Amino acid sequence: MNKELLQRLNEQIALEIESAHIYLEMAGYFNEEGLDGMGNWMYYQHLEEMNHAMKIWHHLDERGERPKMLGINKPMDEFESVMDVWEKALEHEKFITKQFDEMMKIAMDNQEYKSFTMLQWFVDEQVEEEDTFGGIVDKLRWSDCAKPAVMQMNAAMATRGYSPLPDGLIPTGEEE
Ligand SMILES: [Fe+2]
Ligand SMILES: [Fe+2]
Structure with missing residues (x-):
């Protein structure tokens, strides 16, 4: 696999886990505020982000690359209000979208066709x-x-x- 794309995908595994940690911080904030429904939503969002990390992990594994576990940044944990949490979450998702846009360009420039479907899945996911x-x-x-x-x-x-x-946390064995 193209070295630049491989590096970015490994970094993205760490970024998806960082996203999971951010949403877990947010879940804790909401629960402490007594907004358990929002806390529940963010808890499941954290699981979804862990799934995203594993989806990339499985892709690298399938392509014969060894996924690397890079360091995870400490997540943001200071929030001023309910609004502040959701605004920071939206801003974070826009940052993640930018990563996939850049990776898609690297994949296109280097004819990494075998990663297109996986990257396109994430581009669509980011729209959502x-x-x-x-x-x-x-x-x-x-x-x-x-x-x-x-x-x-x-x-x-x-x-x-x-x-x-x-291809998430719980392998489905569909591709076998
Ligand atoms: Fe994600
Ligand atoms: Fe996300």
């Missing part, structure tokens, strides 16, 4: 992530973070559960 986080930030802005609106969002987020991914 920005839409989801952006929608939550919009709702909070529109309601001016009024307590009844926040409580209603909190209740809706209490229902989020675990949805496993192909």
